[in-house]
Amino acid sequence: MKTPADSRARRRLITLIATGTALVVLVAFGVYGLLTGPAKPSSEPSPPAPSGPAVPAPGAWPTPMQPTAPVVRGSRDPQTFAGNVALALFTWDTTTGLMPLDYTSALLDVGDPTGQEQAGLAADIATYLPTRETWIDLRKYATTQTLTIDSIRVADSWAEAVDQAYPGQLPPGAVAYTIHGTRQRDGIWNGAPTSAEREVSFTVFIACPPGKDCYLLRLSGLDNPLE
Template sequence: MKTPAKPRARRRIITLIATGAVVLVLVAFGVYGLATGPARPPEGASPVPTAAGPTVASSPSISPSPPMPGVPPVHASRDPETFAGNVAHALFTWDTTTGLMPLDYTAALLDVGDPTGTEQAGLAADIATYLPTRQAWIDLRQYATTQSLTIDSIEVPASWGEALAQAHPGQLPEGATAYTIHGTRHRQGVWNGQTTTAERDVSFTVFIACPTGKPCSLLRLSQLDNPME
C-alpha cells in the first residue's frame, strides 16, 4: 500500500525546518562571537591576548648559546722550519676552560699528519704523551688552567744527517726532516682566587715531511725531553 502523499510532504517539511534551525543556531553563535569577542577567562586566570591575524603558538624566548670555540688549525707551510714551529705551538697551546677536550687538540694535529695515513696511529700515540689525560684535564679545568709555549731555539739536529745516511731507500718519505726544539712551557691557572703561573723548560724533536711544491706534514714526535741532538 502506498504511503499517502501528504504525510510524506509533512515529514520533508519538518526535516527542512530542523536543518534550517541548526544552521540558524550556528550562524547566530558565529555572529554573536564576532560581536562580543572571545569568552572571558575564568576568575583568576590570566587573560590571553588576541591578535588580528591567525593565532600562532609562540615558543619561550631562549637566547641562543654562543657556539663553542674550536681548536685553531695548525697553520700550513711549505717552509720546514716554519711548519715545525707551528706544530710546536699547537702541541703546547691549550685551554681547559673552553669546553674542549684533549682529543680535540689531538684531532687538529692529526689534520696535518701524514697524508698517506701510514704514521697516523703512531702520531696519535705520540701526541697523547704530550697532552693531559682526560681525568687530569677535568681536574685542571677546576683551576681554569691554560698552557702556551715560548720557543727558545729550533734547528735540525746534528745527528739527522747520519739518520738519513742509514735509512733504507723508500724508508723515509720525500722531503723528510727533523727539527729539535728547546723552549719554555707556561701554565697559568687560578688557585684560591689568585692567579698562579708555572714555567718549565722542555725539549723535543718534530719529524716532518715537506715534498717539493707541497705543504709540509707531521710524521712523528720524539719523547718529551728526549730529543734528537
C-alpha cells in the same frame, strides 16, 4: 466538530513546520557561508595586545656557544710548519669544554696522509698531553698552557740520519726540527692567579713534499730531542 485527537494532530503539524523552516534557514545560511567565504573582519579596532617582554618564536632561542676545535695551520715552509706543530702541541685550555682527544685529533689531521705513522704519532702526542683524569683535575683550577719558542733549527745529526737511511725509508722532503722553548701554565689557586714556567726541548719530524703542504711524521720524547 473537532475532537481532541484533531487538536493534537494540528499542534504536531505546526511544530513540524516550524522545525522544518528553521532547518531551511540554517541550510541557507550554511550555503551562503560556503559561497561567500569567511566573514570579513570587523572595522572596529582590535583590542591592544598585552604589554610585556617579547617572547621569541619556537626555534629562535639563541644556542650556546660551542667550543672551537683546535686547528694546526698548514704551510709548505718546513720551519714554519714545525713551529705551528709545536704551538699546537703545547697550547691548550681546560676551560673551553675541549678534552685532550680534541687536541690529539687536530695534530693527527696534519699527520702522515698514508696512515703509516698515525698510530706511532698518536702515542707520541699522548706523552705531551695530560691524561683525561688529570685534565679534569686541572679544569678545577682553570689551567691553560702556552709555549714560547726560543729557537727552532734543523737537528745537527739529521744529515747523518739521512745518510744512514736505506732507500725509501724516509718520505720525500723529510726533515727534523729541534725546538727549544718555555712552557707556561696559568691557573687559579685559592682564588688567586698563579703561573709556572718550565724550559722544554723536543724534535718534530715532518715531511714537505715538493709543491705540497708539509705533514707531521713523529715527535721525539719530551726533553729528549735530536741534537
